[in-house]
Amino acid sequence: MIKVNKKINLSQLDKELNGLGLNANLIDGEIVEVYLTENNTATEAQLKAAIDAHIAIDEAAVKATAKAAAESKLAALGLTTNDLRALGL
Numbered sequence: 001m002i003k004v005n006k007k008i009n010l011s012q013l014d015k016e017l018n019g020l021g022l023n024a025n026l027i028d029g030e031i032v033e034v035y036l037t038e039n040n041t042a043t044e045a046q047l048k049a050a051i052d053a054h055i056a057i058d059e060a061a062v063k064a065t066a067k068a069a070a071e072s073k074l075a076a077l078g079l080t081t082n083d084l085r086a087l088g089l
Contacts (some may be wrong), residue, residue, distance in 0.1 A: 001025075001035040002048055008034060009056040017050040018042050 008031040014022045021037030034051060036042055042050075074080060 001033050002044065002051060003033050004031060004051055006054075007031075007056040008051070008054065009059065010034070012057055012059075013050060013054050016054060017047060022047075 008024065010022055010024050010031065013034065014020075018040065020040040020042065022040070023035050023037055024031040025033040025035075034047065036044070036047060071081060074084070
């Protein structure tokens, strides 16, 4: 188990390591410790190196930015997301 003091995106970190599964302990919704799942073949040293190199991506913010950009483009065409839904798109 490795204590962390920076923002961690657990699914992103898992992919960066080996994709075999990670778990985390949280306090107030923030990850404070990361550890390997039972079937993960990585070592603690490899996990620590992955954590050290990790720069968390805020997936919710990325999605919100993409949605806002799409809505802006639709608005420029005089359309809304509801218009697209009505068309079945």
